Amino acid sequence: MKQSSQHIVGTVGEIPPGTHKIVEVGGRSVGIYNINGVFHALRNICPHQGAELCKGIVSAYVTSDGPGDFQFDREGEIVRCPWHQWEFDIPTGCMITDAVMRTKTYDVTVEKFGVSIDNDLILIHM
Amino acid sequence: MQTSNTNTQLPVDKRPKLKRSIIDCDIHQATGLDAIKPYLPRAYQELVKQYGPALPGGMHFNGGVGGRMADAYPEDGGNAGSDLELMQKQHLDRYNVEYGILTGEGYAVHAIPNYDYAAAMCRAINEYTIEHWLSQDSRLRGSVFISKQAPYLAAQEINRVGGRSDMVQVVVSSGSSIPYGNRHYDPIYEACVRHNLPFTIHVGLEGEGINSPHTGAGYVAHYIEQRCARPAVMGAHLASFIFDGVFERFPTLKVVLQEAGVLWLAPFLWKLDQEWKGLRVQTPWVRKKPSEYFRDHVRVTTQPFEETPNRQIFDHLLESIYAKETLMFCSDYPHWDYDSPSQALPKLEPELWDSIYYQNAAKLYGLPPRKTEETK
Ligand code: FES
Numbered sequence: 041m042k043q044s045s046q047h048i049v050g051t052v053g054e055i056p057p058g059t060h061k062i063v064e065v066g067g068r069s070v071g072i073y074n075i076n077g078v079f080h081a082l083r084n085i086c087p088h089q090g091a092e093l094c095k096g097i098v099s100a101y102v103t104s105d106g107p108g109d110f111q112f113d114r115e116g117e118i119v120r121c122p123w124h125q126w127e128f129d130i131p132t133g134c135m136i137t138d139a140v141m142r143t144k145t146y147d148v149t150v151e152k153f154g155v156s157i158d159n160d161l162i163l164i165h166m
Numbered sequence: 167m168q169t170s171n172t173n174t175q176l177p178v179d180k181r182p183k184l185k186r187s188i189i190d191c192d193i194h195q196a197t198g199l200d201a202i203k204p205y206l207p208r209a210y211q212e213l214v215k216q217y218g219p220a221l222p223g224g225m226h227f228n229g230g231v232g233g234r235m236a237d238a239y240p241e242d243g244g245n246a247g248s249d250l251e252l253m254q255k256q257h258l259d260r261y262n263v264e265y266g267i268l269t270g271e272g273y274a275v276h277a278i279p280n281y282d283y284a285a286a287m288c289r290a291i292n293e294y295t296i297e298h299w300l301s302q303d304s305r306l307r308g309s310v311f312i313s314k315q316a317p318y319l320a321a322q323e324i325n326r327v328g329g330r331s332d333m334v335q336v337v338v339s340s341g342s343s344i345p346y347g348n349r350h351y352d353p354i355y356e357a358c359v360r361h362n363l364p365f366t367i368h369v370g371l372e373g374e375g376i377n378s379p380h381t382g383a384g385y386v387a388h389y390i391e392q393r394c395a396r397p398a399v400m401g402a403h404l405a406s407f408i409f410d411g412v413f414e415r416f417p418t419l420k421v422v423l424q425e426a427g428v429l430w431l432a433p434f435l436w437k438l439d440q441e442w443k444g445l446r447v448q449t450p451w452v453r454k455k456p457s458e459y460f461r462d463h464v465r466v467t468t469q470p471f472e473e474t475p476n477r478q479i480f481d482h483l484l485e486s487i488y489a490k491e492t493l494m495f496c497s498d499y500p501h502w503d504y505d506s507p508s509q510a511l512p513k514l515e516p517e518l519w520d521s522i523y524y525q526n527a528a529k530l531y532g533l534p535p536r537k538t539e540e541t542k
Binding site: 095097120122 | 229231237502503504508509510
C-alpha cells in the first residue's frame, strides 16, 4: 500500500471559519476550507472539465417545498464550480445531483502549537 | 457567500494543453456600453448619459457569475472578457489557439425598435473591436455587428467594414421578429455574399424587446427553459433558410448556427428530409434534400455540446450531422458555459479532430494553415 504523507498547510488563524485557502501540497493544488471550525481539504480540480473547483463560490444547499420557495441549509458547505456551476459537497467531494461524480478529499487534522489556537497547525494527510 | 482568499496562478502546468493548435469560433470580448461609448455619435452619448442605455435584456437570471466564468474576471475589477492579457493567459496561449473568432457582447442591439440607434451601436462595437482587439493580437478575427432589424442599414455596415481582412463573418442574435430565411433580409445576404462573409446566428435575445417569444408556446419563466428551447428557435431559422429558398437565391451563402447545441440537429435533419418527400410540391424552388442544403451551406459550432449517455450514441449522432464537414470547435470563453478545448468532447480519431478543431473553420473563414505545419 502507498504510504500516506502529511503536510503542514498553514495555521488555524490563517483560515477563519467561513473562509478557505488554496495551497500547493505535494505537487497538487488543494483547497482547505474551514466550515464552523472544522477543516476540510478538497482537490482543486473539477471532475467535469477540469476547472479550478476551489475558486468557485461557496454557498448553501438550496432546497424547496415548492415553486417560489427557497430554503438555504448547510451554509458554507457547498462549492459551485467557477465554470459550469456544478455543485459539490465540500466535506465529501461529491457532486450534489450525481454523487458518483466526485473530486478527491483529504483528511485534515489540527495540531496544538504554542499558546494561542491561532498558531495551531493545520495538517493534511495524503 | 465567500470567495477565495488567495490568488493562485494557473494550474502548475503552464505549457499549452494542446499539442496541435486550434481555431476557436466563439470568443466573447466585452463590448458593452461602457467600452463602446466613446465610439457612439455625440447625440447617443448624451441620451445614454441622461436616460440610461434604453436596451432590453436580462428577463431571466443568467448562469455562472454575472453570466461569466467565475475565474475570468481581471484582478483590477474589470469585466470578464475586457482584458486581452488575461484572455491570452487563460485561454489563447493556454490552449494553443491559432485563430480566435471574436463574437462580442451586447446583442441587445438586435432587440431594439430604434433602428438608427441600433445601427449606431453596431458601428461603435465594430470600431471598438477593430481598434482594441483585432489590431492588438494577430490571432484574433472579428464579427461584423449589424442592425438585423433594419436590413438596409445592416447592409451599409457590412459594406463599410466587411471588406477588411480581419472581419470574417456577420453576427446576429437568434432572437428575431421574422425568421432569417424571409426575403426581408435579402439585402443582408447580398452584402454577405459580396464580401464573402458567413452569416452567423448566435443564441440570445429571444423573447426580448422586439423579438418573438422564447418559444412558440409563449414566454418561459426560467433561464433553463429558455436554454432548452433554443434548438427549436435555431431549427426554425434553419428550416426558414431552406424552404424560403435563400440558398437558391444566394448559392454561395454560408450560415453558422452558434450555441444552440449540436446533436439535436440529427433528428431535425431526418425530419426535414422526411417531410419534404410529401410536401415538396408546396415549395418546388427547393431543389434538393434539406439535409443536402445543410451540408453545403450550414456550419455548426460545438459549444455547449450535449452530453450523450454513451459513446455509441455520440458517434452515430456526429455522423448524422456530417460533423466531418460541418462541425467547428468553439469555447464561448469567458462565458459560464465555456467548453474546455481539451475536455469538452470525448477523444476523437485524429482526422476528425483536425476537421473539427481546425480545418472546417479554416476553410469557412479563409484562414491559413497552422504556422508550425505550413512547410510540411
Ligand atoms: S468544469 Fe466544473 S462544472 Fe464544468
